[in-house]
Amino acid sequence: MIVAKRKPLDEIKELIKGYKKVLNVGCGTCVAVCLTGGEKEVGILNAELEMARKMDDDPIDIGASTVERQCDREFLEALDAVVGEYEAILSMACGAGIQFLAEKYPEIPVLPAVDTTFIGVNQDVGWYEERCRSCSSCILGLTGGVCPVTMCAKGLYNGPCGGTNQGNCEISKDQPCAWYMIYERLAGQGRLDCIQEISAPVEHKNQVPRSLIQPGYKKAEEEDA
């Protein structure tokens, strides 16, 4: 899932400064699962903002609406009927959802209430860890299911570097060395030959905005043509 972290209250307050009527839009998918931007968190943030603005003697009228997925046009339509009442929209979705909302309502300022942080896994309740950088060229098949792009602090394709320290990364004793894990995993599987060959320089495919059209589907304008 995409994991996000709520911005500090002061930063959010600063973003919506000057607006008297704001709609806070949550997202019911990834950010809800990671306890950051679902219906419940929208309610909590709104209560905090109302209280803070009241104490500043600058009351705010803040609405709440949580859609199933902010990254899906179909679900955003539910907001059409209400957005007109507001001066600004606060979004608690990931960066993709925020941008999609801004694209749908270009006349209204859409402001982020969260920092989108990573694509990760749920280690325990409230505990998430990054696992994927969406590089577009997955090499997990060669690296024992451990991603060096994400888990190696230098993103090395031919690790481990000389900084491995008792199985940990040179950046921290709390950060396991990705290449140490790769070695251990592959050694256990008898597959060390996977990393004996040199990995060629990467063709970085994430340097431009990416899109994907599945086979059999076309962009709307191509269909019209």
Place this chain on the structure above:
Amino acid sequence: MNSGSNLEKVLRAGHFAFTGELGPPRGSDGEEVKKKAAHLKGMVDSVNITDNQTAMVRMSSWAASIILIGEGMEPNYQMVCRDRNRLAMQSDILGAYALGVRNMLCLSGDHQQFGDHPYAKGVFDIDSIQLIGMVKKMRDEGKFMGGDDIEVPPRMFIGAAANPFADPFEWRVHRLAKKIKAGVDFIQTQCIYNMEKFREWVKQANDMGLTEKVYILAGVTPMKSLGMARYMKNNVPGMDVPDDVIDRLKGAEKGKAAEEGIKMACEQIEEFKEMKGIAGVHLMAIEWEHRVPEIAERAGVLPRPVVE
């Protein structure tokens, strides 16, 4: 000859090589480079010029390399993957070669978190092994990484590092093999303190036939004090300082720890001279350049050979 550098000539002639190291200043005073270099002149075959070591901004390694050439000395131009992408690396290599640089050391680089700009973007567009391959392709095929022809290809003597002490130990010799496969000519190792482990690593390299394909220079850093030894043991990632080293420095008379450190370094160098598979020593006398003449003298590596 791959580059015809002095270091390459010394190694190919079968001499026991002796290289030094110089960290460029944290400022733009070229005199500081010259001052440090003066201590190394005539003492070593080539001088490594570090590239923003420990991720601290310093004078660029190619510029300091050029200053060194002006002093009649030979640089070993270090380049890390942390600070530049493949375009910048290749253009720097062309420029450095044009100005007389003939040796290069290809490194990953310490993580930027260690340095004075901890939130800098680490580039790592390519890694050290891919960098070796790139410099070799530029030299031997006369082509850029992207495939285009180079008008006048830079012909570098290609070096890389090896750390036999970092985990997993069993993989380290295979990593050396990968660097050789990528095209490295010479290796300079991490500072060696754990001799037992180092002997084991060299034996593995010998058994795999690797030492016939690459010149290995053993890394030596004399301990200046007990504090330094403790710091290296506990705070420098990938460094293996056994207790007996600490104990020997502890046992030294008051004010004699540095002397003991030099003595230990000289003992190591004596062993490396005889060690099968070792072609020389790389002396990293960190901020101790002025002691290099004494160490070189006592290690019996003077005078340095002149190979035509």
